[in-house]
Amino acid sequence: MQDFETKLDTRMMHPKDQIILVINRVYYRGLTTTTGGNISMIDGNGDIWVTPAGVDKGSLTREDIMCVKKDGTITGPHKPSSEYPFHRAIYKQRPDIKAVIHAHPPALVSFSIVRTIPDTNVIPQARNVCGPIGYAPYALPGSDALGDSIANVFREGYNAVIMENHGTVVGGSDLKDAYQRFETLEFCGRTIINAKTIGKTQYLDDEEIESFEAQIPVLQPEQEEVVFPSDEREIREEITRIVRRACQQGMMISSYGTVSCRWRDNDFLITPTNVHRWDITREDIVQIRGGRREPGKIPSRSVWLHQEIYKRHPHVNSIILTQSPYLMAFGVTGEKFDVRTIPESWIFLQDVPIVPFGSHFKGKNIIPELISKDTPAVIIENDSVLVTGDQLLQTFDRLEVAEFSAKSLTMATPIGELQPIGDNEVEDLREKFLK
The missing domain is CATH 3.40.225.10 (Class II aldolase/adducin N-terminal domain)
Structure with a gap:
């Protein structure tokens, strides 16, 4: 098990190290299975770094991470994730997205198999973190058709998508941004499901969420001299x-x-x-x-x-x-x-x-x-x-x-x-x- 408590500093870490850190967070929080889910990043050269196909998520090392070069050349000891086609399709449709996380977290899978999306107005910050949630119709896992289905939804401006009878995929400006969106969306899903077990879920309206956002503190004056x-x-x-x-x-x-x-x-x-x-x-x-x-x-x-x-x-x-x-x-x-x-x-x-x-x-x-x-x-x-x-x-x-x-x-x-x-x-x- 890797140290997934390390600070994720996207300015300094190699894509391999960022991916290892986040896949550990995802796996050890119980948000994906041993061989389920995949993570990728695209770098400034247009090369895509991606988790491998069929390798234990609980024991991945940086040497396991695959690289698909801009010209299609593949480097690394394994095959790239079987879901690589939709990662590539998202990057093609959305140049602003630099990282993608796909997994099968239990709550969001529950939403996918009843073919609905979680309402992020359940907690105030979720709407801003997740944005509107898209929905991609079913297609065969690993197929170009699935890649096209998901990329088409991202092309409409969504950064988080529920995949019909499958799971979820989120994108971000970097891997930190993508992980925060992924984790927050799954939290919303779990909260809603738990709430429905004990009563009727109450949601905030847009005005209430805007009032929350307005609570940016009036900053206290700064200290002239700090002691530690x-x-x-x-x-x-x-x-x-x-x-x-x-x-x-x-x-x-x-x-x-x-x-x-x-x-x-x-x-x-x-x-x-x-x-x-x-x-x-x-x-x-x-x-x-x-x-x-x-x-x-x-x-x-x-x-x-x-x-x-x-x-x-x-x-x-x-x-x-x-x-x-x-x-x-x-x-x-x-x-x-x-x-x-x-x-x-x-x-x-x-x-x-x-x-x-x-x-x-x-x-x-x-x-x-x-x-x-x-x-x-x-x-x-x-x-x-x-x-x-x-x-x-x-x-x-x-x-x-x-x-x-x-x-x-x-x-x-x-x-x-x-x-x-x-x-x-x-x-x-x-x-x-x-x-």
Whole structure:
């Protein structure tokens, strides 16, 4: 298994290394099978680098990656992917696309076999990341007809396409862009499917999404002098590890997720905006000191919310704001996330309220007022879950417990009526574990 936690820097990495890194992310997140799916890139010479046909995706090395030269010459130890024809056709139709990912992620395959597309208005950033979703009619896998079918849809301006009874294919300006689109689209699909299991999916209208996009923060003034003592650097490292871990565990995706940690008094460190979460490094983390930001960096657009929580709640030392597929099923349906069904989960989370979309916008005080020792987490409709804690690892643990609980509740729904414990049992838990 390759190190798929390495930062994807398209400016410096050879196409072979970029492809290996991303195929590892795709495979080890369970988004394709051993020999399923393929990835390609086209370089400035017009040469196409592509995964090989029939080789284990879990053990690919850079030496396995094939190159089809602009003149048609093939170099490498294997045959290029059998789906290479549609990669070539996409690049021919869309010179602006430089990378293509095709795979069979379970949720998007589900949409393909019922012949529909996921509505990306289920979460706010997905429409902008994915764009409109195209649909390609069925053709024989590996055939020129399939290549023509997909390329024709891309020619219409789509960057993400559902392939009828097959899977999905996405393109991007580089491999990082393509992967973010692929991961976000699959997340939308999983969220919608999970939501339909427990209730009726609620979608945002275009005006609500535009209001979300308008929440670009009014930037704090920059610090005149920045200090990086050892305790500050240690927090940067911890935040970076937790973000990578959340991505690896499927509780954060490239396009969304914020982590912050109190440093001293009300000063804190927070993840930036517009940096892919998989690729965050210590240097990307933004220091907020005395209400001023680290020069040259843009913090998460939710920075004001983190700042308000730290000011009001001295017991809170870390915050995670993220999306995970089972918690978001409750977030996009409004169904009650009742952890009283699982006593151990209630000890960690207690009752988790759901607040309306927009409660996290700048100037709203709903969430800072709700957070307390008795309410360490809230779900924001069609947006995210916010979890607080003393230490960052404790906060991440709460997030994991919340997502696992949401998964259990979702899976229980088709097999019977959920049975929570009563108020007396809850008080017994409170008395034993929380006092």
